[in-house]
Amino acid sequence: MSRLTLHEQPRPVPAFGFTDAGGQRLSLDAFKGRTVLLNLWATWCAPCRKEMPSLDRLQAVMGGPDFQxxxxxxxxxxxxxxRAFFGELGLEHLAIFLDPPNASTQALNVVxxxxxxxxxxxxxxxxRATGPAEWxxxxxxxxxxxxxxxxxxGLPSTSEEKGS
Known part of the structure; x- marks a missing residue:
């Protein structure tokens, strides 16, 4: 499993667009003021399949106005x-976001x-983390x-997390 590597200094994130499940065009600007854990994945990616339930659980526990x-x-x-993948894995807390032209992978230098x-x-x-993790x-x-x-x-402490 991967580990999140923290940078010594924050780095700028290049702009790129994507859509939500309703087809609305978005960018990361829509999430300003909120901590975002941005996970790039695909339904055909076996390691992605393995980590998605932990991302869903993380959203259930920490998600809210300050974290997404x-x-x-x-x-x-x-x-x-x-949508079929979400249903198959029983993902209930993650929203669907799509980047079919893969603009994000190029903008973010994802290998x-x-x-x-x-x-x-x-x-x-x-x-940043490359590879699956138990989020x-x-x-x-x-x-x-x-x-x-x-x-x-602005994230809740462990004792303040939802459901704890």
Whole structure:
């Protein structure tokens, strides 16, 4: 399993567009002010299949006005294969986001999937992981909080998480 590597200094994130399940055009600007865990994945990617349930659980526990798991599919088949994948795995807490032209992989210099970026509320990359991870593990949640800094992140502490 991968580990989230935190950068010494935040890095700018290049602009790119994607859509939600309703076809609305979005960019990361739509999430300004919120910590985002951006996960680039595809339905045909076996390691992605393995980590998606942990991303869903992370969104269930930490998701809210200050934190969002943004699972961005790079599938070229569009919405239906992604919707079927979500149903097959029982994903209930993640929203569907699509990037069929793969603009994100080029803009973010992604060499393989899954790749996950931790993006702060100002839209800067503060950490990255290449490969699958157990995102809802205590270690990973602690790394996410560390990467954001407790005062800037606004994320609930372990005792304040939903369902704890």
């Amino acid at each position: 798991v943004l699972a961005l599919s790079i599938d070229r088949g569009g919405l239906e294969p992604v 393989g999937i899954p790749t996950t970026l931790l993006i702060d509320g100002e839209g800067r990359e503060v950490g 809802d593990s205590p270690e990973m949640k602690a790394l996410i909080r560390q990467g954001m800094g407790r005062s800037a992140a």
